[in-house]
Amino acid sequence: MHPLRGVAAIVGTCDTEVGIVPDKGPTELCSQAIRGALDDAGLTLADVDGLITCNSMADPYMYHAEMMAEYLQIFPGYTLSLGAGGGATFAALHHAASAIATGMADTVVVAMAECLRTGLTRDQAMAMQSSSGHPQFERPYGPTVPAFYGLVARAYMDAYGATSEHFAAVAVSARDHACRHPFAQMREPITIEDVLASRMIADPLHLLDCSLVSDGGCAVVLTSAERARDLRQSPVYLLGAGEGHSHEHISATHNLVTSAAADSGRRAYEMAGVGPGDIDVAGIYDCFTPVVLIELEDLGFCGKGEAGDFVTQGGLALDGALPTNTHGGLLSHSHTGNPGSMFALTECVAQLRHSAGDRQVADAQTALVHAQGGILSSHCTVILGRENT
Amino acid sequence: MSTHEGKNLPRPTPETQAYWDAAKDHRLLIQQCSDCDTHQFYPRPHCTQCGGMNMDWVEANGSATLVSYSVINRPVSKAYADDDSAILALVRLVEGPQMMTNIVDCGLADLAIGDALTVVFEDWTDEISMPKFKRTR
Ligand SMILES: [Zn+2]
Numbered sequence: 001m002h003p004l005r006g007v008a009a010i011v012g013t014c015d016t017e018v019g020i021v022p023d024k025g026p027t028e029l030c031s032q033a034i035r036g037a038l039d040d041a042g043l044t045l046a047d048v049d050g051l052i053t054c055n056s057m058a059d060p061y062m063y064h065a066e067m068m069a070e071y072l073q074i075f076p077g078y079t080l081s082l083g084a085g086g087g088a089t090f091a092a093l094h095h096a097a098s099a100i101a102t103g104m105a106d107t108v109v110v111a112m113a114e115c116l117r118t119g120l121t122r123d124q125a126m127a128m129q130s131s132s133g134h135p136q137f138e139r140p141y142g143p144t145v146p147a148f149y150g151l152v153a154r155a156y157m158d159a160y161g162a163t164s165e166h167f168a169a170v171a172v173s174a175r176d177h178a179c180r181h182p183f184a185q186m187r188e189p190i191t192i193e194d195v196l197a198s199r200m201i202a203d204p205l206h207l208l209d210c211s212l213v214s215d216g217g218c219a220v221v222l223t224s225a226e227r228a229r230d231l232r233q234s235p236v237y238l239l240g241a242g243e244g245h246s247h248e249h250i251s252a253t254h255n256l257v258t259s260a261a262a263d264s265g266r267r268a269y270e271m272a273g274v275g276p277g278d279i280d281v282a283g284i285y286d287c288f289t290p291v292v293l294i295e296l297e298d299l300g301f302c303g304k305g306e307a308g309d310f311v312t313q314g315g316l317a318l319d320g321a322l323p324t325n326t327h328g329g330l331l332s333h334s335h336t337g338n339p340g341s342m343f344a345l346t347e348c349v350a351q352l353r354h355s356a357g358d359r360q361v362a363d364a365q366t367a368l369v370h371a372q373g374g375i376l377s378s379h380c381t382v383i384l385g386r387e388n389t
Numbered sequence: 390m391s392t393h394e395g396k397n398l399p400r401p402t403p404e405t406q407a408y409w410d411a412a413k414d415h416r417l418l419i420q421q422c423s424d425c426d427t428h429q430f431y432p433r434p435h436c437t438q439c440g441g442m443n444m445d446w447v448e449a450n451g452s453a454t455l456v457s458y459s460v461i462n463r464p465v466s467k468a469y470a471d472d473d474s475a476i477l478a479l480v481r482l483v484e485g486p487q488m489m490t491n492i493v494d495c496g497l498a499d500l501a502i503g504d505a506l507t508v509v510f511e512d513w514t515d516e517i518s519m520p521k522f523k524r525t526r
Binding site: 126129130133134135136137138139140141142143144146147148149150151152153154155158199200201202203204205249250251252256 | 396397398399400401402405431456457458459460461462463464465466469475477478479487488489490491497502519
Protein backbone atom coordinates (compact mmCIF):
# COMPACT_ATOMS: atom_id res chain seq x y z
CA MET A 1 0.00 0.00 0.00
CA HIS A 2 1.30 3.46 -0.88
CA PRO A 3 2.19 5.38 2.31
CA LEU A 4 0.11 8.38 1.22
CA ARG A 5 -3.05 6.53 0.25
CA GLY A 6 -6.05 7.49 2.37
CA VAL A 7 -3.90 9.29 4.96
CA ALA A 8 -5.41 12.74 4.37
CA ALA A 9 -8.95 13.92 3.78
CA ILE A 10 -10.63 17.08 2.53
CA VAL A 11 -12.87 18.29 5.34
CA GLY A 12 -13.82 21.80 4.24
CA THR A 13 -14.28 23.72 0.98
CA CYS A 14 -15.26 27.19 -0.09
CA ASP A 15 -15.78 28.89 -3.46
CA THR A 16 -16.03 32.68 -3.39
CA GLU A 17 -18.20 34.48 -5.89
CA VAL A 18 -16.70 34.12 -9.38
CA GLY A 19 -16.86 35.93 -12.71
CA ILE A 20 -16.73 39.72 -12.52
CA VAL A 21 -15.88 40.70 -8.95
CA PRO A 22 -14.69 44.31 -9.11
CA ASP A 23 -15.10 45.10 -5.40
CA LYS A 24 -12.53 42.61 -4.07
CA GLY A 25 -8.89 41.93 -4.80
CA PRO A 26 -7.17 38.54 -4.90
CA THR A 27 -5.75 38.79 -1.39
CA GLU A 28 -9.18 39.40 0.12
CA LEU A 29 -10.79 36.68 -2.05
CA CYS A 30 -8.12 34.25 -0.87
CA SER A 31 -8.76 35.23 2.74
CA GLN A 32 -12.51 34.88 2.24
CA ALA A 33 -12.07 31.40 0.73
CA ILE A 34 -9.82 30.28 3.59
CA ARG A 35 -12.22 31.48 6.28
CA GLY A 36 -15.16 29.98 4.40
CA ALA A 37 -13.49 26.59 4.04
CA LEU A 38 -12.62 26.53 7.75
CA ASP A 39 -16.25 27.39 8.61
CA ASP A 40 -17.39 24.56 6.37
CA ALA A 41 -15.08 22.20 8.26
CA GLY A 42 -16.11 23.48 11.66
CA LEU A 43 -12.54 24.62 12.30
CA THR A 44 -10.97 28.03 12.99
CA LEU A 45 -7.88 29.88 11.87
CA ALA A 46 -6.20 28.71 15.08
CA ASP A 47 -6.39 25.12 13.82
CA VAL A 48 -4.34 25.85 10.69
CA ASP A 49 -0.71 24.80 10.94
CA GLY A 50 0.00 24.45 7.22
CA LEU A 51 -0.77 26.83 4.34
CA ILE A 52 -0.19 26.31 0.62
CA THR A 53 -0.98 29.10 -1.85
CA CYS A 54 -0.10 30.20 -5.35
CA ASN A 55 0.88 33.74 -6.29
CA SER A 56 -1.58 36.13 -7.93
CA MET A 57 -0.74 38.13 -11.04
CA ALA A 58 -3.09 40.98 -10.14
CA ASP A 59 -1.67 41.36 -6.61
CA PRO A 60 1.67 39.56 -6.52
CA TYR A 61 3.88 39.14 -3.48
CA MET A 62 7.43 37.85 -3.29
CA TYR A 63 6.47 35.23 -0.69
CA HIS A 64 2.77 34.68 -1.21
CA ALA A 65 1.96 32.11 1.46
CA GLU A 66 3.77 34.28 4.04
CA MET A 67 1.67 37.22 2.89
CA MET A 68 -1.59 35.30 3.30
CA ALA A 69 -0.55 34.10 6.76
CA GLU A 70 0.27 37.68 7.69
CA TYR A 71 -3.04 38.96 6.29
CA LEU A 72 -4.94 36.40 8.36
CA GLN A 73 -2.57 36.72 11.33
CA ILE A 74 -1.92 33.00 11.53
CA PHE A 75 1.49 31.53 12.31
CA PRO A 76 1.74 28.10 10.65
CA GLY A 77 4.61 25.66 11.02
CA TYR A 78 4.61 24.92 7.29
CA THR A 79 3.99 27.12 4.23
CA LEU A 80 4.58 26.74 0.51
CA SER A 81 3.93 29.07 -2.43
CA LEU A 82 3.61 26.97 -5.56
CA GLY A 83 4.23 27.95 -9.15
CA ALA A 84 3.29 25.35 -11.74
CA GLY A 85 0.60 27.28 -13.59
CA GLY A 86 -2.80 25.64 -13.70
CA GLY A 87 -1.29 22.41 -12.41
CA ALA A 88 -0.32 24.05 -9.10
CA THR A 89 -3.76 23.33 -7.62
CA PHE A 90 -3.58 19.56 -7.39
CA ALA A 91 0.18 19.51 -6.92
CA ALA A 92 -0.69 21.52 -3.80
CA LEU A 93 -3.02 18.72 -2.65
CA HIS A 94 -0.20 16.24 -3.25
CA HIS A 95 2.12 18.34 -1.07
CA ALA A 96 -0.56 18.87 1.59
CA ALA A 97 -1.18 15.13 1.92
CA SER A 98 2.58 14.52 2.16
CA ALA A 99 2.91 17.15 4.87
CA ILE A 100 0.12 15.50 6.86
CA ALA A 101 1.52 12.00 6.32
CA THR A 102 5.00 12.98 7.47
CA GLY A 103 3.84 15.01 10.45
CA MET A 104 4.97 18.35 9.04
CA ALA A 105 1.45 19.62 9.69
CA ASP A 106 -1.92 18.41 10.99
CA THR A 107 -4.33 20.74 9.24
CA VAL A 108 -3.34 22.25 5.91
CA VAL A 109 -5.26 24.85 3.93
CA VAL A 110 -4.78 25.02 0.17
CA ALA A 111 -6.03 28.39 -1.06
CA MET A 112 -5.75 30.34 -4.29
CA ALA A 113 -7.43 33.41 -5.75
CA GLU A 114 -6.95 35.69 -8.73
CA CYS A 115 -8.61 38.65 -10.41
CA LEU A 116 -7.83 38.09 -14.07
CA ARG A 117 -11.01 39.80 -15.18
CA THR A 118 -11.00 43.09 -13.28
CA GLY A 119 -7.70 43.13 -11.41
CA LEU A 120 -5.08 43.42 -14.14
CA THR A 121 -3.93 46.76 -15.51
CA ARG A 122 -3.62 46.94 -19.29
CA ASP A 123 0.13 46.65 -18.91
CA GLN A 124 -0.18 43.63 -16.61
CA ALA A 125 -2.54 41.93 -19.03
CA MET A 126 -0.18 42.60 -21.92
CA ALA A 127 2.83 41.47 -19.91
CA MET A 128 1.02 38.28 -18.97
CA GLN A 129 0.30 37.48 -22.62
CA SER A 130 3.73 38.28 -23.97
CA SER A 131 5.59 36.70 -21.07
CA SER A 132 4.48 33.24 -22.07
CA GLY A 133 6.95 31.39 -24.21
CA HIS A 134 10.71 31.03 -24.26
CA PRO A 135 12.22 34.53 -24.25
CA GLN A 136 14.63 33.83 -27.12
CA PHE A 137 13.15 30.96 -29.10
CA GLU A 138 9.37 31.45 -28.86
CA ARG A 139 8.34 34.92 -27.69
CA PRO A 140 9.89 36.86 -30.62
CA TYR A 141 7.48 35.06 -32.98
CA GLY A 142 4.54 36.79 -31.30
CA PRO A 143 2.73 33.78 -29.89
CA THR A 144 -0.34 34.03 -27.69
CA VAL A 145 -1.56 31.36 -25.30
CA PRO A 146 -4.47 30.44 -27.62
CA ALA A 147 -2.04 30.16 -30.54
CA PHE A 148 0.16 27.77 -28.54
CA TYR A 149 -2.91 25.61 -27.94
CA GLY A 150 -3.84 26.06 -31.60
CA LEU A 151 -0.66 24.11 -32.42
CA VAL A 152 -1.89 21.29 -30.18
CA ALA A 153 -5.38 21.44 -31.68
CA ARG A 154 -4.14 21.30 -35.29
CA ALA A 155 -1.78 18.41 -34.55
CA TYR A 156 -4.60 16.49 -32.84
CA MET A 157 -6.95 17.03 -35.80
CA ASP A 158 -4.26 15.87 -38.19
CA ALA A 159 -3.34 12.79 -36.13
CA TYR A 160 -6.85 11.48 -35.53
CA GLY A 161 -9.17 13.17 -38.03
CA ALA A 162 -10.85 15.12 -35.22
CA THR A 163 -13.08 18.00 -36.28
CA SER A 164 -14.11 21.41 -34.99
CA GLU A 165 -17.46 19.79 -34.16
CA HIS A 166 -15.67 17.39 -31.79
CA PHE A 167 -14.03 20.35 -30.03
CA ALA A 168 -17.33 22.23 -29.92
CA ALA A 169 -19.08 19.29 -28.23
CA VAL A 170 -16.78 19.81 -25.22
CA ALA A 171 -17.85 23.45 -24.93
CA VAL A 172 -21.55 22.57 -25.27
CA SER A 173 -21.27 19.93 -22.54
CA ALA A 174 -19.57 22.39 -20.19
CA ARG A 175 -22.29 24.96 -20.82
CA ASP A 176 -25.06 22.41 -20.20
CA HIS A 177 -23.53 21.77 -16.78
CA ALA A 178 -23.00 25.47 -16.00
CA CYS A 179 -26.69 26.12 -16.69
CA ARG A 180 -27.40 24.04 -13.57
CA HIS A 181 -24.89 25.92 -11.40
CA PRO A 182 -26.34 29.01 -9.72
CA PHE A 183 -23.01 30.88 -9.60
CA ALA A 184 -21.43 29.91 -12.92
CA GLN A 185 -20.28 32.86 -15.02
CA MET A 186 -22.00 31.69 -18.25
CA ARG A 187 -25.47 30.18 -17.96
CA GLU A 188 -27.04 30.65 -21.43
CA PRO A 189 -27.24 27.34 -23.32
CA ILE A 190 -25.14 27.09 -26.49
CA THR A 191 -25.10 24.75 -29.48
CA ILE A 192 -22.37 23.27 -31.66
CA GLU A 193 -23.35 25.85 -34.31
CA ASP A 194 -22.84 28.69 -31.81
CA VAL A 195 -19.31 27.48 -31.11
CA LEU A 196 -18.46 27.15 -34.81
CA ALA A 197 -19.93 30.61 -35.53
CA SER A 198 -17.99 32.33 -32.76
CA ARG A 199 -15.03 34.35 -33.96
CA MET A 200 -11.66 32.76 -34.54
CA ILE A 201 -9.15 33.48 -31.76
CA ALA A 202 -6.29 31.27 -32.93
CA ASP A 203 -7.28 29.12 -35.88
CA PRO A 204 -8.54 26.36 -35.39
CA LEU A 205 -9.76 27.59 -31.97
CA HIS A 206 -12.94 29.66 -31.87
CA LEU A 207 -13.84 31.99 -29.02
CA LEU A 208 -16.13 29.39 -27.45
CA ASP A 209 -13.34 26.79 -27.56
CA CYS A 210 -11.45 29.04 -25.13
CA SER A 211 -11.99 29.25 -21.39
CA LEU A 212 -13.30 32.34 -19.62
CA VAL A 213 -11.38 35.17 -17.96
CA SER A 214 -12.60 35.48 -14.38
CA ASP A 215 -12.11 36.69 -10.83
CA GLY A 216 -12.56 34.37 -7.89
CA GLY A 217 -11.01 32.40 -5.06
CA CYS A 218 -11.24 28.92 -3.67
CA ALA A 219 -9.89 26.98 -0.69
CA VAL A 220 -9.96 23.49 0.78
CA VAL A 221 -8.95 22.24 4.23
CA LEU A 222 -7.15 18.92 4.62
CA THR A 223 -6.40 16.99 7.79
CA SER A 224 -5.55 13.46 8.79
CA ALA A 225 -8.11 10.73 8.10
CA GLU A 226 -8.21 10.05 11.81
CA ARG A 227 -9.06 13.63 12.74
CA ALA A 228 -11.42 13.98 9.76
CA ARG A 229 -13.82 11.39 11.15
CA ASP A 230 -14.60 13.66 14.14
CA LEU A 231 -15.40 16.72 12.03
CA ARG A 232 -18.66 18.13 10.73
CA GLN A 233 -18.52 17.05 7.06
CA SER A 234 -18.25 13.52 5.76
CA PRO A 235 -14.56 13.27 4.80
CA VAL A 236 -13.42 12.99 1.21
CA TYR A 237 -10.22 10.95 1.24
CA LEU A 238 -7.23 11.49 -1.01
CA LEU A 239 -6.68 7.99 -2.40
CA GLY A 240 -4.23 8.71 -5.17
CA ALA A 241 -2.05 11.50 -6.52
CA GLY A 242 0.44 11.56 -9.34
CA GLU A 243 2.33 14.12 -11.35
CA GLY A 244 3.88 14.20 -14.80
CA HIS A 245 6.23 16.87 -16.12
CA SER A 246 7.28 16.82 -19.76
CA HIS A 247 8.57 20.29 -20.69
CA GLU A 248 8.21 23.99 -20.01
CA HIS A 249 8.02 25.26 -23.60
CA ILE A 250 5.70 23.70 -26.14
CA SER A 251 8.44 23.85 -28.79
CA ALA A 252 10.41 21.42 -26.60
CA THR A 253 7.63 18.84 -26.35
CA HIS A 254 8.29 15.38 -27.69
CA ASN A 255 4.62 14.76 -28.44
CA LEU A 256 1.86 17.28 -29.20
CA VAL A 257 -1.02 14.81 -28.94
CA THR A 258 -0.11 12.62 -25.96
CA SER A 259 0.61 14.51 -22.76
CA ALA A 260 2.25 13.75 -19.42
CA ALA A 261 -1.31 13.23 -18.13
CA ALA A 262 -0.58 9.63 -19.08
CA ASP A 263 2.21 9.61 -16.46
CA SER A 264 0.32 11.52 -13.76
CA GLY A 265 -2.76 9.36 -14.30
CA ARG A 266 -0.83 6.09 -14.15
CA ARG A 267 0.84 7.15 -10.89
CA ALA A 268 -2.45 8.27 -9.33
CA TYR A 269 -4.30 5.09 -10.34
CA GLU A 270 -1.46 2.93 -8.98
CA MET A 271 -1.48 4.71 -5.64
CA ALA A 272 -5.26 4.57 -5.34
CA GLY A 273 -5.49 0.99 -6.54
CA VAL A 274 -8.28 1.86 -8.97
CA GLY A 275 -8.59 2.26 -12.73
CA PRO A 276 -10.47 4.54 -15.12
CA GLY A 277 -13.52 2.25 -14.96
CA ASP A 278 -13.89 2.94 -11.23
CA ILE A 279 -14.28 6.71 -11.63
CA ASP A 280 -17.85 7.99 -11.15
CA VAL A 281 -17.29 11.72 -11.74
CA ALA A 282 -14.37 13.77 -13.03
CA GLY A 283 -12.88 17.23 -13.20
CA ILE A 284 -10.76 17.50 -16.34
CA TYR A 285 -8.72 20.62 -17.13
CA ASP A 286 -10.52 22.45 -19.93
CA CYS A 287 -8.58 25.63 -20.72
CA PHE A 288 -9.23 24.89 -24.41
CA THR A 289 -11.60 22.25 -25.76
CA PRO A 290 -9.02 19.96 -27.47
CA VAL A 291 -7.15 19.62 -24.17
CA VAL A 292 -10.14 17.75 -22.70
CA LEU A 293 -10.02 15.22 -25.54
CA ILE A 294 -6.29 14.60 -25.11
CA GLU A 295 -6.61 14.27 -21.32
CA LEU A 296 -9.61 11.91 -21.50
CA GLU A 297 -7.48 9.65 -23.68
CA ASP A 298 -4.26 9.98 -21.70
CA LEU A 299 -6.12 9.26 -18.45
CA GLY A 300 -7.46 6.04 -19.95
CA PHE A 301 -11.14 6.95 -20.39
CA CYS A 302 -10.95 6.49 -24.19
CA GLY A 303 -8.49 5.10 -26.71
CA LYS A 304 -6.28 7.61 -28.54
CA GLY A 305 -8.33 9.50 -31.10
CA GLU A 306 -11.66 8.32 -29.67
CA ALA A 307 -12.50 11.12 -27.24
CA GLY A 308 -14.21 13.31 -29.85
CA ASP A 309 -16.85 10.67 -30.49
CA PHE A 310 -17.08 9.91 -26.76
CA VAL A 311 -17.94 13.54 -25.98
CA THR A 312 -20.23 13.96 -29.00
CA GLN A 313 -22.22 10.94 -27.83
CA GLY A 314 -22.83 12.57 -24.43
CA GLY A 315 -20.02 10.91 -22.48
CA LEU A 316 -19.49 13.94 -20.23
CA ALA A 317 -23.17 14.51 -19.38
CA LEU A 318 -24.64 13.89 -15.91
CA ASP A 319 -26.06 10.60 -17.15
CA GLY A 320 -23.08 9.89 -19.41
CA ALA A 321 -20.29 7.36 -19.04
CA LEU A 322 -18.08 9.93 -17.24
CA PRO A 323 -19.92 12.99 -15.88
CA THR A 324 -17.22 15.66 -16.16
CA ASN A 325 -16.86 19.25 -14.97
CA THR A 326 -20.39 19.22 -13.62
CA HIS A 327 -19.92 22.82 -12.39
CA GLY A 328 -19.25 24.04 -15.95
CA GLY A 329 -15.45 23.95 -15.94
CA LEU A 330 -13.04 26.65 -17.02
CA LEU A 331 -15.09 26.99 -20.20
CA SER A 332 -18.35 28.05 -18.54
CA HIS A 333 -18.06 28.25 -14.72
CA SER A 334 -14.96 30.43 -14.42
CA HIS A 335 -11.29 30.57 -15.26
CA THR A 336 -9.40 32.53 -12.67
CA GLY A 337 -5.97 31.56 -14.03
CA ASN A 338 -3.81 29.41 -11.79
CA PRO A 339 -6.60 28.76 -9.23
CA GLY A 340 -9.03 27.75 -11.99
CA SER A 341 -9.21 24.01 -11.38
CA MET A 342 -9.81 24.43 -7.63
CA PHE A 343 -13.49 24.83 -8.51
CA ALA A 344 -13.48 21.43 -10.24
CA LEU A 345 -12.06 20.04 -6.99
CA THR A 346 -14.70 21.60 -4.74
CA GLU A 347 -17.37 20.39 -7.19
CA CYS A 348 -16.04 16.82 -6.98
CA VAL A 349 -15.97 17.07 -3.18
CA ALA A 350 -19.63 18.15 -3.30
CA GLN A 351 -20.37 15.20 -5.58
CA LEU A 352 -18.74 12.78 -3.13
CA ARG A 353 -20.57 14.37 -0.19
CA HIS A 354 -23.75 13.84 -2.22
CA SER A 355 -24.55 17.51 -1.81
CA ALA A 356 -24.38 18.66 -5.45
CA GLY A 357 -28.13 19.23 -5.72
CA ASP A 358 -29.42 19.42 -9.30
CA ARG A 359 -26.00 18.39 -10.55
CA GLN A 360 -25.62 15.32 -8.32
CA VAL A 361 -24.25 12.20 -10.00
CA ALA A 362 -26.22 9.31 -8.49
CA ASP A 363 -24.29 7.47 -5.75
CA ALA A 364 -20.88 8.91 -6.70
CA GLN A 365 -18.19 7.07 -4.73
CA THR A 366 -14.93 7.88 -6.50
CA ALA A 367 -13.80 11.03 -8.32
CA LEU A 368 -10.79 11.98 -10.41
CA VAL A 369 -9.53 15.51 -10.89
CA HIS A 370 -6.80 16.46 -13.33
CA ALA A 371 -5.10 19.78 -13.92
CA GLN A 372 -2.27 20.91 -16.13
CA GLY A 373 -0.21 24.06 -16.30
CA GLY A 374 1.79 25.81 -18.97
CA ILE A 375 1.17 24.44 -22.45
CA LEU A 376 0.46 20.80 -21.54
CA SER A 377 3.57 21.09 -19.36
CA SER A 378 2.92 20.16 -15.70
CA HIS A 379 0.22 17.62 -14.94
CA CYS A 380 -1.29 16.45 -11.68
CA THR A 381 -4.04 13.87 -11.18
CA VAL A 382 -5.79 13.26 -7.86
CA ILE A 383 -8.25 10.49 -7.04
CA LEU A 384 -10.74 11.05 -4.23
CA GLY A 385 -13.14 8.70 -2.48
CA ARG A 386 -15.87 8.57 0.15
CA GLU A 387 -14.11 5.65 1.84
CA ASN A 388 -10.41 5.18 2.51
CA THR A 389 -10.50 1.41 2.57
CA MET B 390 9.88 46.51 -45.14
CA SER B 391 7.67 46.67 -42.08
CA THR B 392 9.06 48.07 -38.86
CA HIS B 393 9.94 45.66 -36.10
CA GLU B 394 9.90 48.25 -33.32
CA GLY B 395 8.24 47.05 -30.12
CA LYS B 396 8.54 43.37 -30.90
CA ASN B 397 9.85 40.94 -28.31
CA LEU B 398 13.53 41.02 -29.25
CA PRO B 399 15.58 38.03 -28.16
CA ARG B 400 18.42 38.85 -25.78
CA PRO B 401 21.32 36.52 -26.48
CA THR B 402 23.00 34.81 -23.54
CA PRO B 403 26.57 33.43 -23.42
CA GLU B 404 25.16 30.03 -24.39
CA THR B 405 23.23 31.37 -27.42
CA GLN B 406 25.40 34.23 -28.72
CA ALA B 407 26.88 32.15 -31.54
CA TYR B 408 23.39 31.23 -32.75
CA TRP B 409 22.30 34.85 -33.00
CA ASP B 410 25.63 35.97 -34.50
CA ALA B 411 25.17 33.42 -37.28
CA ALA B 412 21.52 34.38 -37.80
CA LYS B 413 22.75 37.92 -38.46
CA ASP B 414 24.65 36.39 -41.42
CA HIS B 415 21.56 34.41 -42.41
CA ARG B 416 22.98 31.09 -41.30
CA LEU B 417 21.03 28.72 -39.05
CA LEU B 418 23.39 27.24 -36.48
CA ILE B 419 22.49 24.26 -34.35
CA GLN B 420 24.63 22.09 -32.10
CA GLN B 421 25.98 18.61 -32.72
CA CYS B 422 27.50 16.38 -30.06
CA SER B 423 30.95 15.18 -31.04
CA ASP B 424 30.54 12.17 -28.73
CA CYS B 425 27.22 10.76 -29.97
CA ASP B 426 26.52 12.83 -33.14
CA THR B 427 23.08 13.97 -31.90
CA HIS B 428 21.90 17.35 -33.17
CA GLN B 429 20.42 19.68 -30.56
CA PHE B 430 18.34 22.85 -30.35
CA TYR B 431 18.07 25.17 -28.39
CA PRO B 432 21.74 25.68 -27.53
CA ARG B 433 23.18 24.51 -24.21
CA PRO B 434 26.67 23.37 -23.24
CA HIS B 435 25.74 19.75 -22.50
CA CYS B 436 24.30 17.05 -24.74
CA THR B 437 20.79 16.13 -23.62
CA GLN B 438 21.21 12.73 -25.26
CA CYS B 439 24.49 11.43 -23.75
CA GLY B 440 25.39 14.05 -21.15
CA GLY B 441 28.67 14.88 -22.85
CA MET B 442 30.12 18.40 -22.83
CA ASN B 443 31.54 18.40 -26.35
CA MET B 444 29.02 20.31 -28.42
CA ASP B 445 30.03 21.69 -31.81
CA TRP B 446 28.22 24.39 -33.76
CA VAL B 447 27.15 23.19 -37.21
CA GLU B 448 25.21 24.95 -39.93
CA ALA B 449 21.79 23.40 -40.45
CA ASN B 450 20.83 22.49 -43.97
CA GLY B 451 17.83 24.82 -43.67
CA SER B 452 15.24 22.25 -44.74
CA ALA B 453 12.43 21.33 -42.39
CA THR B 454 8.95 19.82 -42.29
CA LEU B 455 5.86 21.40 -40.78
CA VAL B 456 4.91 19.73 -37.47
CA SER B 457 1.93 21.94 -36.64
CA TYR B 458 0.66 25.48 -37.14
CA SER B 459 -1.93 27.92 -35.91
CA VAL B 460 -2.86 31.48 -36.64
CA ILE B 461 -2.40 34.40 -34.30
CA ASN B 462 -5.78 35.96 -35.11
CA ARG B 463 -5.48 38.35 -32.16
CA PRO B 464 -1.93 39.75 -32.10
CA VAL B 465 -0.12 39.78 -28.79
CA SER B 466 0.69 43.49 -29.13
CA LYS B 467 0.51 46.40 -31.58
CA ALA B 468 4.00 45.66 -32.82
CA TYR B 469 2.73 42.40 -34.27
CA ALA B 470 -0.57 43.75 -35.62
CA ASP B 471 0.60 44.40 -39.20
CA ASP B 472 2.71 41.32 -39.36
CA ASP B 473 2.38 39.23 -42.49
CA SER B 474 3.77 36.31 -40.51
CA ALA B 475 0.91 35.64 -38.14
CA ILE B 476 1.20 31.92 -38.72
CA LEU B 477 2.81 30.32 -35.69
CA ALA B 478 4.47 27.00 -36.40
CA LEU B 479 6.53 24.17 -35.04
CA VAL B 480 8.94 22.75 -37.58
CA ARG B 481 11.32 19.81 -37.51
CA LEU B 482 14.72 20.37 -39.11
CA VAL B 483 16.02 17.55 -41.30
CA GLU B 484 18.80 17.15 -38.72
CA GLY B 485 16.15 16.27 -36.10
CA PRO B 486 15.60 19.16 -33.69
CA GLN B 487 12.25 20.93 -33.46
CA MET B 488 11.83 24.70 -33.29
CA MET B 489 9.15 27.36 -33.15
CA THR B 490 8.91 29.86 -35.98
CA ASN B 491 6.58 31.79 -38.26
CA ILE B 492 5.64 30.64 -41.75
CA VAL B 493 5.97 33.48 -44.25
CA ASP B 494 4.89 34.12 -47.86
CA CYS B 495 1.96 31.76 -47.52
CA GLY B 496 -1.72 31.73 -46.53
CA LEU B 497 -3.35 29.40 -44.08
CA ALA B 498 -5.28 27.58 -46.81
CA ASP B 499 -2.04 26.60 -48.55
CA LEU B 500 -0.56 24.83 -45.54
CA ALA B 501 -0.69 21.22 -44.44
CA ILE B 502 1.18 19.34 -41.72
CA GLY B 503 4.15 17.59 -43.31
CA ASP B 504 4.83 20.37 -45.85
CA ALA B 505 8.45 20.83 -46.87
CA LEU B 506 9.91 24.14 -45.71
CA THR B 507 13.06 26.21 -46.18
CA VAL B 508 14.57 28.71 -43.76
CA VAL B 509 14.60 32.42 -44.60
CA PHE B 510 15.80 35.30 -42.45
CA GLU B 511 14.06 38.53 -41.47
CA ASP B 512 16.34 41.38 -40.40
CA TRP B 513 14.86 43.09 -37.33
CA THR B 514 17.76 45.19 -36.04
CA ASP B 515 21.48 45.47 -36.73
CA GLU B 516 22.00 42.70 -34.19
CA ILE B 517 18.98 40.45 -34.63
CA SER B 518 17.75 38.52 -37.66
CA MET B 519 14.94 36.04 -37.12
CA PRO B 520 14.89 32.64 -38.78
CA LYS B 521 11.50 32.00 -40.37
CA PHE B 522 10.34 29.39 -42.83
CA LYS B 523 8.55 29.36 -46.17
CA ARG B 524 7.16 26.51 -48.22
CA THR B 525 9.66 24.88 -50.55
CA ARG B 526 8.57 25.45 -54.15
ZN1 LIG C 1 25.87 13.30 -27.05
